[in-house]
Amino acid sequence: MSQELRFCATHQWAQREGANRVRVGISEHAAEALGDIVYVELPEPGKQFHAGDVISGIESVKTASEIQSPVSGHLVECNQALDAAPELLNDAPLETWVFVLECDPAELDEEWQDLMDAPTYATLLETL
Numbered sequence: 001m002s003q004e005l006r007f008c009a010t011h012q013w014a015q016r017e018g019a020n021r022v023r024v025g026i027s028e029h030a031a032e033a034l035g036d037i038v039y040v041e042l043p044e045p046g047k048q049f050h051a052g053d054v055i056s057g058i059e060s061v062k063t064a065s066e067i068q069s070p071v072s073g074h075l076v077e078c079n080q081a082l083d084a085a086p087e088l089l090n091d092a093p094l095e096t097w098v099f100v101l102e103c104d105p106a107e108l109d110e111e112w113q114d115l116m117d118a119p120t121y122a123t124l125l126e127t128l
Helices: 028-034 105-112 118-126
Strands: 005-007 012-017 021-026 037-041 054-060 064-068 073-078 099-102
Touching: 005 118, 012 105, 021 028
Parallel strands: none
Antiparallel strands: 005 012, 012 021, 021 099, 037 054, 054 064, 073 099
């Protein structure tokens, strides 16, 4: 991936694309904790979300979980490939995105600072 990934404590990753777009997926830790993912609930684009809002859900053979938005923004795209192949999130969690948000650049710059870089996220995982 070309841009640095940032992480939130709820185990989503975020990747900036330009000044106002963010691609979001789940961390390797989340994929491992869920086990075999069998379904990803993809929301309809068009809604506005705030950082921390639940945007979609994931079901695995073990449990169901929520995907929260790491930043505030307008949902513009979902990864339709996950409808037919939700296991892509198990196979390559850091390369498989779930949705894309279009954000206010000033708000995004501020919220981006609240997300963890990879070393900080790794330290968090050591405490779990």
